[in-house]
Amino acid sequence: MAVDFEPKILAFCCNWCTYTGADLAGQSRMKYPENVRVVRVPCSGRVNPQFILRAFRRGADGVLVCGCHPGDCHYATGNYFTRRRFMLMRELLEFNGVDPGRFHARWISGSEAAKFRDTVSEVTRTVKALGPNERFQEASGEES
Amino acid sequence: MSKVGVFVCHCGTNIASALDVFKVAEAARALPGVAHAAEYKYMCSEPGQQLILDAINEHGLKRVVIASCSPRMHETTFRKMLKKSKINEYLLEIANIREQDAWVHADFEKATEKAIDLVRMAVAKALKDEPLKAQTIPITKRALVIGGGIAGIQAALDIADAGHEAVLLEREPSIGGHMAMLDKTFPTLDCSACISTPKMVDVGAHPNITLLTSAEVDAVKGYIGNFTVTIRKKANYVNHDICTGCGACEQKCPVKTDSAFNRGLSKRTAIYKLFPQAVPSKPVIDAESCLKLKNGKCGVCEKVCPLGCIDYGDEDRLVEMDFGAIIVATGYRPAKWQRMYDEYGAGRYADVIDGLQFERLVNASGPTEGHIARPSDGKAPKTVAIIKCVGSRDPKKGHAYCSRACCMAAAKHAHQLIDKLPGSRVFVFYIDVRTPGKGYEEFYDQTRKDGAVYVRGRVSRIYKEGDTLVCQGEDTLLGKQVRVHADLVILETAMEPSPGSGALLGLLGCAKDADGWVTEAHPKLRPVETQVGGVFLAGACQGPKDIPDTVAQASASAAKAIGLLNKDEMETSPMIAKIEEDKCSGCGACGPICPYKAIALEKIPARDPGTGKKIERLVARVNAGLCQGCGACTVACRTGAIDLLGFRNNQILEEVDALWL
Amino acid sequence: MKRYAYFPGCASESTAKSATLANEFVFGRIGIDLVEIEDWNCCGATSAHTLSSALGLALPARPLARAEADWPELDVVTGCASCYARLKLANHRVRADKSERYMVEKIIGKPYEAKREVLNFLDILSDPAARANIGAALLRRFKNLKAACYYGCLNVRPAEITGAENRENPMAMDEIAALTGAEPVEWGFKTECCGAAHQNDAALEARPLAGRILDNARACGADVILTACPMCQLNLEMRQGEYIRKREEKRTGKARFPLLDMVLPPDPEQAIPVLSITELLAVAMGAGGRRLALDAHFVPVGRLIAGALGGRESEAIL
C-alpha cells in the first residue's frame, strides 16, 4: 500500500441536517481532510443502496451516508428507513467482499459542525488504513 | 448537445485565496457538454448576475453551473435570476466550493483539485436536469379552529375579523376552556370572566364564525389549502335551533351528578349548561346520567320545556366541510396527580385539592360563591400550604418539563388567600420560583411582602393528623425538616396534553413529542406551524403556557392562516416524487413509507396484454399538494417506477460516476 | 395445602414469642404448611451489610441456597421485615447479576441460582385462596376495634426489590384485618421507618421515630397497632413506657427515674397495644390468650381484646 495513498470518499448528506452541519463547519473555518466529496440529497431516506454499490464499483474507497438524528428528520420518519436499510447494507457489502470499514452511516445535525469534521477525519483515517478499494471494483467489472 | 455554462465565483478572496479559481474555470471548460466557463469576483452581485445572463444569450447556454457558496445560501437568488432568462430556473446546479472546500481545507492544490471534482459532479448532474414548473393549487377560503379555549377563541376572532370564514369546533357544550374556570388572572388580577366572556359572546355573534360545540373531528383528508374534514356533531338531545335557554328544564331535572366544570366540588343536573355564561347559552343532556336515556324513566325535561326542544332520539351526526387552513388549539389538562403521588394521599384527603379546584372555590360564581371553604367540612382554612411542581420537573412520577404557569398561579392563589382570609397563614413550597413575564416578578415579590411564606423544598409527604394535614418537607435554605399543619393543601399540578389530542394529531398527520405536545415545524423560526402544511398550532397544545403567551400565539397562528387564506392559489415545489405509471405494478410498497400520506393507490383503465380486453389495474398516484419531496418512496419502489424530480436516480448516479471519470 | 419454605428469623425464638405461637395457629388453620429451612442462620439483619457488602449478601444467601437444594419447588417465606429485606435483596442481586452470584456461591460454598421467590407473611395471607380460608376459619368478630396497620419500611421498600406497588399507603394488611371485623384507620405512618435498626447503637437519635408512629396512630383514633414484623413489634411496644415517660416529663417538667419503667407498666390511658396481624387473626379464629402467651406483651392487650369481643367471648380468652 502506498504511503501517500489519498482515498476518495463519497458522502451522501441530507439537505436539512448534515449538509447544513457541513456548511457550518465551513462557516466556523474548521479543517478536515480533502478526501470527501459531498452529494446533496433531500433526505438520507433518498439514498438508494444502488448509489452506494455504484460508488464502490466505480472505485470509491469509502462511502459515508449522513442524515438527521433519529427522531429529528425534517421529513418526520425518513431516517428511520435509512437506519434499517444501512444495517442490511453493511452486511451485503461484507458479503460482496467490501470491508465494512469502508461504509459508514452517521447522524449529524445542522448544529454539529464539529461532529461532521470529526466524522470525516475518522472515516478518512479508517479508509486510508484499509488501502485502495480494488477488490469490489475488479470483481464486479465495469458496467455499461 | 446541451450547452452548459460554468461560472466560478471568487467570493472576494474567500474562495480565491484558498484555491485556484482560474484553474477550476479552465478545467471546467474542458468538460464534455460545457460550452462556456468564466470566473468573477462576486457572482451573486448585480454585475455578476448580469455576466451570467449575458453569457446565456451570447453562447446560447442551456444549463448553468455556478461554483460558489453553499446552495443553501444563494440557490434561490440564482433561480430568481434565471427567471429573467430563457432558461428554466431548475436547469441550475451549484457546486459548493466555499463552505465545503475553500473554508475547510488548508492545502491550495488539494482544495483546487476538490473544486474541480465538485464542478465536474455538478456539470454531470446539470446535464440531466430537466425543466420543472411549480404547480399551483387552489385554496379553500375557510379555516377550522379546533378547540374553543382562549387560544381557539382568539384565533377564530382574528381570522373572522380579517374577513375569512372560521369554524370553531369545541367538544364540550360551551366554549371558554380553562380560562372560564379561573377566578382572576395574574399578574394584573383582572377577573377572568370579565375579560373572556365578552370574547365568547363575540364568537357567538360574529357573522364569519360558525360555532360547533359538542363536536369533534372524525376524519381529515386532503392537504394545504384543500382539507376535507368530517366533523362529528355529538347528540345533545336538545334542539338548539328553537331552544331559548330559558332554564326550566335544568330546574326540574331530578338527577344530581358531579360537576366537571366545578371540578367535582358541586353537583349539576343531567340536563345542564356547562356554566351560567356558557356560549351557546343553551343546555344539553348528558346521556350517561340522564334517567330517561339510561332506563327510559323520567322525561321531566320534555314535559316542562315550553317549546318542545327535547329530543331523546337525537343521534350523532357527521358533516363534511372543506377548509384551507386548520388551527390546532386543543389546550391542556391538569395532571391526574392522584395517580402519581401516593405520598400526597393519592386523592384520599378531601382537603388536598388542585389549583383549578381552588379557582372554583375562590370564584364568585363557583360552588361556594367565592367563600374559601375547605371541601371536608366547609370551614375556612387558617393555615394553607401550596405545593408547586406537582407532576412537573419530576421525571420519575410525572413529567420532566416545567409547566411554566404554576409559579405565578401559586403566587396568585397565595395572594387571594391572604386577601380573602385575613389572619390566615400561607406557606408556598417551591423548588425554584420562575417569573419570566411582564410584571411577574413584581407580583411574586408583592405576594411575599403580603405575608406568604415561601419555603424552598419539595414536600416529601402529606399525612393526616386529627383534622389537619401535615406537609412534611425540608426547608432547604435552613437545612431543617419542617412540618406544616395545614387545613387546606393546594397542589399546583402540571399541564398535560389534552386527552384525545394524540388521536387528533394522528388524523392530521402532525407529529407530537415524547410528552405528547404538538411538534412545531421549527422551534424558533416556525413556532406556530406544524410539520404539515396548512396546519397551525396555538396555545398550550404545543407545550405549557400561560394566558398571555397563549393569546399571542393564537394571534400569530391566525396571521399565518390569514396569510394562506388571502391567496387564491399557491405554488408548490416541483421537486416532488413522480410515478411512471407504465412501470408501476401497484404493489403499494411506497404508500406506508410516505410520512405525508401523499401516495395512494388508484384504479386506472388498462388493457390486458394477453387478450387486449379492457381491465382496471392499480397504480400509485402522488398528491402534489402533500408530497414534500423527501424521496423515501423512490428507494422502496421495487420496479423503479418512482423517481424524485430534481434528484432523479440518474442524476445522482451521474454525479457518482463523474467523480471517477 | 399450600407449602412454603420457612425462614423463621432469630426473633421467632425469643422476643417474638406470642407472634410465633400465633403464626403456627393461623397457618395451621388456613392450610398453609411452613417447612422450616434446615439449620438456617441469621440473615445478618441491619448489621452485617453495614460492615461488609459481601457478608450482607452471603449470610441470607446460605439458607436460601439450602432451601433451594432441599425444596426446589417452594417459595421462601419469612415473617420479619428485616429478614425479608435481606433475603429478598440477596435473591434479587444473585438473580440479576452473574458476578454477584459467582461471589455469593464462592463464599457460601454452595450453588445458588435464586430460582424461587422470597415472600413475606402479607404476601401469602393476601393470596385469594388464603383469604378465603381465613374467612372460613374465623369464629369471632371484633367490634369497635380501630386498628392502625403498620407495615414497616422494609416490607415495601425499595420498590425495585420488593415490587410493592404502593409504598405510601399499602392496603394488604388493612384488608386482612378487616376480615376479622376490625376497622382499619386511615393514618399516615404505615411505612414510616420505626428506627428499629439503630435502637442499640443510636438510641437517642432513633427513639423519636417510634414515638411519632405511636402519636399518629393515636391521633388518627387507633385502639391498636397491627404489625407484620417482630422487630417493628418489639420496637413499638417495648419502649413505649420510656417514650410516654419522656413525653410526660417534657409536658409536666418533672423527671422520673428511668428504671422505674421496670416496675411501673406504661400508663394504660396513654399506651397503645401492639399486636401482630397473625395474633389478631389467631384470636379471631378462636385461639385462647394463654395459648398465644398474650400476657408476654409489654403493653397489656387483655382489656383491648376483651372490649372488642364483648362479655362472654372475652372470658374464654383471658
Next chain:
Amino acid sequence: MTDHETLARLMADADVRQYDCYQCGKCSGGCPMADAMDLKPRGVMRCAQIGSLGRILNSNTIWLCTGCGACADRCPHDVNVPALIEEARYEAARRGLGRHDSEVLNKAFVANIKAFGRNHEMLLAGLYNVLALKPIQDMASVPHMLKKNLIGIKPNRIGATREIAELIERAEKWDDPMVATGRSQTPEVKK
C-alpha cells in the same frame, strides 16, 4: 487515590450520578432520621456535587441512615442516596472513621453469629451495653422479658456454626481491598 477519584468510585459502585440531583429536598424532607443527622440526604448529594468527600465520610449521617429507602422512593430523579451512603460507610470504615457505637454493635452482632449461627439477643444487647458503656439502656425491659421467657440465657446454637464462621471469614476477605485486588478468578461477566 485522590478524594476525587475515590468519590467517583463510590458513586459508580452505588450507581448514583451526583448531577441527577437538583437539590429539591424531598429526600431530607421525608427522612425519618433527618432531625439527628448533621448532613441530611440532600446535603450528602450536595457534598457529592461539590466533591467534598471528607464531609460525607465524617458525617454521622452514614451511621444513622436506617436504609428505609423513603428518600430514593420519592426522589424525582431516582437518586439512590442510601446506596451512596452504604458505599461511604465502607470507605469511612476503611479510613478508620467508623462511629464507635455502630462498630461496637455491628462487630458484636457478627461475633454473635460467628459463635452461634444465630443472633442471641440477650447476649448481644448485654455485650453492647457493656462495651458501649451504656449499662442501663433498655434494662427496664429485662425483668419482663425474663419473666415471660422472651429471652433466655441459653443461646440458640445451630449445627453449622463452623460453616458460618468460615463463611464470615471468606466474606470479610472478599471485601478487603488488599485481598480483593489480588483476586484473579473473578470472571468478566457482563451485567
